[in-house]
Amino acid sequence: MHARTLAIMAARLETDFDMRSVLVSALLFFSVPATATSTKPGEIEQLMTLRVDGEIEVDKTGRVSSYQAETPLPEEFAAIVDKAVAGWTFHPPVLNGKPATARAKVRITLASRQEQDQHHVWVDDVSFPAQKVSEREGRVSVEVPASNYRVVESAPKPRYPTFAVGALVSLDARVDSSGRVIDAAATQCRVHAIQADMPVSRACKTLEREAIRAAKQWTLAYEGRDGGTADLRHVSINLQYAVPHLDVSSDHAPGVWRPESRTAYRDSPWQSENRIGVADVHSHGLPRAPVLDLRTGIIEEAL
Known part of the structure; x- marks a missing residue:
């Protein structure tokens, strides 16, 4: 599907069932390792994505002791996902300086790309989502995922x-000790629905520019129980753009494949600083105790 003709209604996936069946068959008989190819800066990558929500428990050594998917999947596909998760390893969870068992909600995002009549499927993202702490009604909603921070209500909306x-723009915000945003950078733009005459690349530039403008006027408020914002330096923020008069959010419901056009992921200039929140494939930690932190090698792992 060409980026310039990705229409709003196309994102509703009238062929969900057929696509899911094809992918299950491809997974069952796939023998050549699949890897995700990197998208170059300025390019738009086109693929299919699927969310699988569940709950995971990690023992004191960092091994997965249990995993329960909450998203209904075809039996063969579910077995493949379960097997992959069982083999993951984490850095040993620690609570108050001591080894601890960790249990958390987990969201796995799978991606698929067709290459030479085969569907390559890989793990695109793993996050440990907390309840959204800041979301506004209307066409644009804001969330600081997996953290105890929210954007104050008086902040201007993009x-x-x-x-x-219909899109998601992820930002990296650099903030001071009071939670005031002192700089912001867009890390990725993901479009799943757009009017037919608007190129995705141009749309993403517009969305990112406006998101950064608004974010630089924000202050983050702390809602946790364990102190203030002394360690707050670097936070991931998601901005969700909804299509007017169309419930596009349902298209990204767990268990449903949908088309997606997206930019390459870009590190912010302050990438090495402490980070709070999970908004993209480069951030896997859960900023609440005990911390869950995936070891390397999971993202882009073929199924």
Whole structure:
């Protein structure tokens, strides 16, 4: 599907069932390791994504002791996901300086790309989502995922563009000890619905520019129980753009494959600093005790 003709209604996936069946068959008989190819800066990657929600428990050594998927999947596909998760390893969880068992909600995002009549499927993202702490009604919602921080209510909301779009823009915000945003950078733009006459690349530039403008006026408020914002330096923020008069959010429901056009992931200039939140494939820690931190090698792992 070409980026310039990705129409709003196309994102509703009238072929969900057929696509899911094809992918299950491809997974069952796939023998050549599949790897995700990196998207170059300025390019738009096109693929299919699927969310699988569940709950995971990790023992004191960092091994998965249990995993329970909450998203209904075809039996053969579910078995493949379960087997992959069982083999993951984490850095040993620690609570108050001591080894601890950790249990948390987990969201696995799978991605698929067709290459030479085969569907390559890999683990695109793993996150440990907390309840959204800041979301506003309307065309644009804001969330600081997996953290105890929220954007204060008085902060200006990003302006919705002049074209209809369903998208997610992830930001890295650099903040001071009081929670005030002192700089912001866009790390990725993901579009799953857009009016047919708007190129995705141009749309993403518009969305990112406006998101950064608004974010630089924000202050983050702390809602946790364990102190203030002394360690707050670096936070991931998601901005969700919804198509007016169309419930596009349902298209990203767990268990449903949907098309996605996205930019390459870009590190922010302050990437090495402490990070709070999970918004993209480069951030896997859970910033609450006990911390769950995946070892390397999981993202882009073929199924």
